[in-house]
Structure formats: C-alpha cells, structure tokens
Amino acid sequence: MSSDKLMRLSFALKSPSKVIIEFGMDDGRLLKKLIEQDHDINLDTNTSSVTYIGIELDRKQFEAAESLMKNDKNVILLNASFEQILPMFPDGSIDQILDVLPDPAYIDRTNQNSWQSFYKVVYAKLKPAGLLRLVTEITDDLLEPVSDEAYNTWVQWLSQIFRSLGFTIRDSMDGPPAEYSTRCLTQFRGDAERIRMITLDLVKDKNE
Numbered sequence: 001m002s003s004d005k006l007m008r009l010s011f012a013l014k015s016p017s018k019v020i021i022e023f024g025m026d027d028g029r030l031l032k033k034l035i036e037q038d039h040d041i042n043l044d045t046n047t048s049s050v051t052y053i054g055i056e057l058d059r060k061q062f063e064a065a066e067s068l069m070k071n072d073k074n075v076i077l078l079n080a081s082f083e084q085i086l087p088m089f090p091d092g093s094i095d096q097i098l099d100v101l102p103d104p105a106y107i108d109r110t111n112q113n114s115w116q117s118f119y120k121v122v123y124a125k126l127k128p129a130g131l132l133r134l135v136t137e138i139t140d141d142l143l144e145p146v147s148d149e150a151y152n153t154w155v156q157w158l159s160q161i162f163r164s165l166g167f168t169i170r171d172s173m174d175g176p177p178a179e180y181s182t183r184c185l186t187q188f189r190g191d192a193e194r195i196r197m198i199t200l201d202l203v204k205d206k207n208e
C-alpha cells in the first residue's frame with residue numbers, strides 16, 4: 001500500500017467519521033453509487049461524514065474502480081486481499097462491511113473451516129453494533145433449479161455459522177437488495193431459479 005493511502009487510512013481511523021468497507025468491490029459500481037448518494041450500505045443517508053474503503057484483489061477491476069472514483073475524495077481504494085488488509089485495522093474500528101457475492105473460498109461449504117476464522121476477524125474489527133451485510137448465492141450441483149427446501153436448509157446452515165461467531169441476524173431477505181447493482185448481480189438475476197440469493201444483515205453485539 002502506498003504511504004499516501006496508509007496515511008489517509010490512519011487519519012480516517014482516528015477521525016470521528018464512519019468507516020464503510022466493501023470487500024471484493026470489482027469495478028466499484030456499487031461503491032460509487034453509495035458515495036454519490038451519500039448512502040450507507042442500508043441505503044440510508046449518512047448523518048456523519050464517511051470514509052468509504054473498497055478492496056479488490058484483481059488488478060484490472062481495481063483499475064476500473066479507480067478510474068470510476070478518481071474524483072471522489074472520501075474514498076480509499078486498495079488493490080490487495082481483504083484478508084491481508086483487515087488485520088491492519090484496530091479492533092472495533094469499522095462501522096459497516098459490505099460483502100456482495102464473495103468467492104466460494106470465503107463462503108461455500110467445502111471451505112467452511114478457513115472462512116470461518118476470517119469472519120471471526122471481521123467480527124472483532126467491527127464497532128459494537130457494527131454491521132456486516134452479506135449477499136451470497138446457492139446453486140445446485142447439477143445446475144437444476146434450487147428447491148425451497150434446499151434453499152431454507154442452506155440459509156439455516158449459514159445463519160447458524162454466523163451466530164456461532166457471535167453475530168446476531170438482524171435481517172434475512174430473500175434475494176439481493178433491489179437497488180443494488182453489480183456485475184455479478186446482473187448476471188445472477190438472469191438465472192433466478194438456478195441461482196438463489198440471500199441477504200443477511202449480521203450485527204455485532206452492542207456491548208462488545
């Protein structure tokens with residue numbers, strides 16, 4: 001990370017402004033919309049100043065995001081792994097984290113052991129009552145439509161894991177938020193029977 005970005009990051013963490021992070025922001029179109037409309041990830045208008053932070057590993061997508069937000073002052077974009085960046089934040093320093101359609105390594109059943117410990121770190125870094133919004137998807141192994149039964153079993157499994165990490169499930173919505181638009185959401189919305197999505201609003205205990 002450049003020393004300029006490091007300085008801006010450390011300044012943002014010391015100031016009373018809110019910190020909102022998007023993991024895997026891709027080309028940054030959703031983050032740009034939040035910034036333009038001065039929204040938080042619930043699409044509520046911010047009442048205090050905000051530093052938005054977008055993290056993306058893929059160089060090409062990162063550069064597209066940088067170009068999209070080159071005139072926005074209150075944003076720090078990092079071409080890095082959120083797994084490496086997150087430990088640099090002090091515990092209890094982040095207001096909201098947005099995680100839209102994370103790669104399987106960070107959410108699917110087969111990788112559960114490794115991503116569980118990552119979300120433990122996420123929990124520690126959130127402020128008390130801080131929010132992690134996770135939008136994720138289930139598909140059938142044979143690419144058949146996902147039944148209600150399979151969908152509900154999966155939602156319960158996912159919810160139980162996040163509860164075991166300390167999160168409270170404040171909200172669980174079928175599908176992604178209607179106003180959200182990202183590259184993958186556009187693609188997945190076109191195949192809604194075979195790719196079913198959930199939005200989970202996961203909050204940290206307000207006394208921690």
Ligand SMILES: C[S@@+](CC[C@H](N)C(=O)[O-])C[C@H]1O[C@@H](n2cnc3c(N)ncnc32)[C@H](O)[C@@H]1O
Pocket residue numbers: 023024025026055056057058061080081082083100101102103182183184185
């Ligand atoms: C399935 S895509 C979703 C992208 C975007 N959120 C969307 O909805 O279109 C996952 C994104 O996460 C990025 N990614 C994967 N692992 C990452 C990591 N460890 N750190 C930062 N970004 C990562 C990928 O490069 C990719 O852009």
